Amino acid sequence: MATSIFLAKLIGPLALALGVGVLVNRATMRAVLDEFIRNPALIFIAGMITFPAGLAIVLTHNVWVASWPVLITVIGWLITIAGALRLAAPHQAIKFGRRVFDQPNGVLFGGAIWIVIGAILTFFGYVR
Template sequence: MERSLFLAKLLGPTFVAVSLGMMLNLGLYQTIIAEGLHAGILLYLSGFLSMLGGLAIVNLHNRWQMDWRVVITALGWLMTIGGAVRIVLPQIAIAVGSTISSGRTSVVAAALATGALGGFLSFKGYMRCS
């Protein structure tokens, strides 16, 4: 449980901050996403870091119990797979990223989903410590 709480405290506030940044700077984030998709090194580095972080989570927290902690495990696997796709099949990552950055609605949806996930993990991580 300690690893779950640690990871929830780490990921939750990070996702909330990313979500707030996206919501407060929609146009800028659309530009950041679009530019990141066309700068090969940024796509590669984001894939490398995502895969590295995802593997760290999976190796520390590969728990599939049907409670809130499965969210952390699923995130670890999604990060690992997403990172591998950006490294091995960047054209797929570019297609998906282009769809997301193509309109404000999809950026808002991504921001809201990220914020909800971050809020959930923050709640689980910090409210269980009191």
């Protein structure tokens, strides 16, 4: 449980800040994401960062329980898969990014999801 709380304290505020930043700066975030998916080098570098970050979460916290810590495990696996995809199949990652980016409310939805995840993890990390 100590690892769950530590990771909740680490990931929760980051996710919360990311979500708020995306919602408050939607136009800027759209420009950032547009530039990101146009640059294969950035996709590759992001994969080099996200793959080991996600793997570190999975290796230290592969907890499948019917409670809030499973959220950390799922996030770890999603980050690992996203990083591996960016490294092994960057063009597929770009296609996926464009599909999400082309949705009218894609950025808004993404920001809202990060806020919810961040709020849950911050609550369980710091309050509970």
